[in-house]
Amino acid sequence: MANGTIAANLKTFYEEGTTKSNKGIWSWLLSTDHKRIGLMYLGAIAIFFSVAAILGVLMRLELIAPGETIMEAQTYNSIFTLHGVIMIFLFIIPGLPAVFGNFFLPLQIGAMDVAFPRLNLLSFWIYIVGAILVLVSLILPGGPIDTGWTFYIPYSVRSGTNISLAIFAAFVLGFSSILTGLNFVTTIHRMRAPGMGWFKMPLFVWATYATAWIQIIATPVIGITILLVILERMFGVGIFDPALGGDPILFQHLFWIYSHPAVYIMILPAMGVVSEIIPTFARRTIFGYRAIAMSSLAIAFVGYLVWAHHMFTSGMSDTARIIFSLLTFIVALPSGVKVFNWVATMYKGSIDPKPPFLWVMSFIVLFSIGGLTGLVLGALATDIHLHDTYFVVAHFHYVMFGGTGTIFFAALYYWFPKMFGRMYNIKVANWGVGLFFVAFNLLYFPKFIMGYLGMPRRYYDYLQEFSSWHLISTVGSWVMLIALILVIGNIVYSIFKGEKCSSNPWGGVTLEWHTQSPPPLLNFQEIPTVKHEPYDFSQLEEMKNES
Ligand code: HEM
Numbered sequence: 219m220a221n222g223t224i225a226a227n228l229k230t231f232y233e234e235g236t237t238k239s240n241k242g243i244w245s246w247l248l249s250t251d252h253k254r255i256g257l258m259y260l261g262a263i264a265i266f267f268s269v270a271a272i273l274g275v276l277m278r279l280e281l282i283a284p285g286e287t288i289m290e291a292q293t294y295n296s297i298f299t300l301h302g303v304i305m306i307f308l309f310i311i312p313g314l315p316a317v318f319g320n321f322f323l324p325l326q327i328g329a330m331d332v333a334f335p336r337l338n339l340l341s342f343w344i345y346i347v348g349a350i351l352v353l354v355s356l357i358l359p360g361g362p363i364d365t366g367w368t369f370y371i372p373y374s375v376r377s378g379t380n381i382s383l384a385i386f387a388a389f390v391l392g393f394s395s396i397l398t399g400l401n402f403v404t405t406i407h408r409m410r411a412p413g414m415g416w417f418k419m420p421l422f423v424w425a426t427y428a429t430a431w432i433q434i435i436a437t438p439v440i441g442i443t444i445l446l447v448i449l450e451r452m453f454g455v456g457i458f459d460p461a462l463g464g465d466p467i468l469f470q471h472l473f474w475i476y477s478h479p480a481v482y483i484m485i486l487p488a489m490g491v492v493s494e495i496i497p498t499f500a501r502r503t504i505f506g507y508r509a510i511a512m513s514s515l516a517i518a519f520v521g522y523l524v525w526a527h528h529m530f531t532s533g534m535s536d537t538a539r540i541i542f543s544l545l546t547f548i549v550a551l552p553s554g555v556k557v558f559n560w561v562a563t564m565y566k567g568s569i570d571p572k573p574p575f576l577w578v579m580s581f582i583v584l585f586s587i588g589g590l591t592g593l594v595l596g597a598l599a600t601d602i603h604l605h606d607t608y609f610v611v612a613h614f615h616y617v618m619f620g621g622t623g624t625i626f627f628a629a630l631y632y633w634f635p636k637m638f639g640r641m642y643n644i645k646v647a648n649w650g651v652g653l654f655f656v657a658f659n660l661l662y663f664p665k666f667i668m669g670y671l672g673m674p675r676r677y678y679d680y681l682q683e684f685s686s687w688h689l690i691s692t693v694g695s696w697v698m699l700i701a702l703i704l705v706i707g708n709i710v711y712s713i714f715k716g717e718k719c720s721s722n723p724w725g726g727v728t729l730e731w732h733t734q735s736p737p738p739l740l741n742f743q744e745i746p747t748v749k750h751e752p753y754d755f756s757q758l759e760e761m762k763n764e765s
């Protein structure tokens with residue numbers, strides 16, 4: 219393993235730095251330590267998520283009854299757009315890699331930091347600049363964007379709102395994602411500790427690796443597409459707008475060539491986290507390690523070939539539609555491989571249902587509902603009926619929020635003691651997961667039914683016949699609000715007041731559990747040598763003597 223030179227450089231880099239104080243605001247804002255960068259992302263993302271969740275609750279309040287309730291129609295259009303843009307570009311795409319990838323990837327492979335610490339800091343600041351641009355677009359004349367997060371042509375060329383600035387923000391955010399991806403790929407190739415062969419890497423590392431490649435390869439496509447839309451708005455070049463001789467369907471293709479792989483940027487790291495949590499709480503080596511690792515790569519690859527399933531109603535040829543439908547079904551196979559192996563790992567394990575494990579159980583139910591309804595949408599005949607209805611809104615909330623969002627909390631509850639050296643209140647945590655699960659289904663399950671009955675998405679008003687389903691969903695959003703306050707409040711309180719805990723409270727065996735909590739600068743007293751197979755719990759005894 220070519221750990222040598224980069225590691226040596228890193229060490230001098232940090233030794234020169236240690237004369238500086240590590241306290242105070244600047245030591246955080248300018249830190250190149252991957253752990254601090256991960257924590258800064260966590261802080262920023264927590265704020266964006268809370269804002270977007272409140273926007274969601276406001277939308278639900280508007281939809282509590284037909285007709286105008288608390289806002290005008292144009293405000294509703296801007297709010298659902300903003301909610302979508304923040305949730306997608308500022309929370310769910312960067313979320314797991316930026317927070318937990320940054321904090322735990324180097325630890326899990328026994329490295330002192332990522333390969334390019336300064337570039338890592340740059341990615342963080344590019345992310346913040348992108349977020350600020352979104353905010354600025356809200357207050358400039360023209361007003362908040364109202365196209366929906368997909369920016370479909372021709373409306374996004376014609377709308378008088380600040381589209382150019384908002385999508386330029388997405389362009390900037392793309393750079394952050396690409397740089398993080400490059401950094402992770404290099405880190406995994408070059409910085410693994412002695413003995414850490416490819417098939418000894420923890421599965422979260424495998425998942426992050428597959429994700430990083432998607433970040434690098436797919437993101438430029440959206441970047442170029444966005445630039446073309448800006449050119450079109452500014453100079454009327456006529457690439458997409460039919461009035462200027464352009465092709466609006468071309469926009470949809472380019473948009474989804476990125477945005478479908480982007481759903482794997484969201485879900486692969488989540489699946490990686492699940493593969494960490496299940497063995498730890500079932501006290502059993504992961505079943506089918508290689509199959510899980512390879513299925514991440516398979517999903518990343520097949521994920522490039524299915525984008526047009528978002529466009530079944532756009533007038534493509536039947537041949538194209540049938541091929542894209544078939545390929546979409548194929549993605550279910552590697553995903554099924556993972557679920558099978560997770561279940562096989564738990565089978566005959568001695569399960570300890572601590573909060574991180576409960577989050578994972580909630581994930582398996584919610585994500586399965588999301589995934590299976592994805593097949594309903596992937597089938598041509600049913601999609602014609604369900605396209606652009608609330609069925610889609612229900613489906614993607616189950617996948618993104620029930621899937622990745624739930625695992626964001628699972629990861630937080632799993633790694634919290636490692637990140638802060640403290641423990642949260644377990645009882646409140648259990649209540650939090652339980653209430654979240656109930657709230658989630660109250661909030662989103664009625665949307666499947668409404669959608670099936672014909673309620674279109676992105677509508678401000680609706681017919682009386684949908685009103686009881688909307689009412690249930692809105693009540694669900696209030697329960698969700700309480701659940702989120704419990705879940706996030708418990709964490710925030712415990713960062714400052716939580717009880718101090720041991721360095722390995724769950725009995726994990728991956729390398730991050732072999733060092734102190736929180737880990738010191740450069741992570742390990744000395745770079746560990748890997749002797750065990752991954753998830754070999756027989757090493758727990760010897761680990762007790764390590765610290
Ligand atoms: C408190 C939690 C949430 C509530 C109450 C909520 C509610 C809603 C509502 C009412 C809509 C509008 C549906 C329509 O008019 O078509 C919506 C759209 C959307 N939501 Fe959420 N949501 C929440 C969390 C999330 C999360 C965590 C994500 C992503 C991870 C997310 C992603 C989206 C997206 C992408 C849209 C589509 C926006 C568009 O049509 O352009 N939401 N949500």
Ligand SMILES: [Cu+2]
Pocket residue numbers: 477478481524525527528
């Ligand atoms: Cu897709």
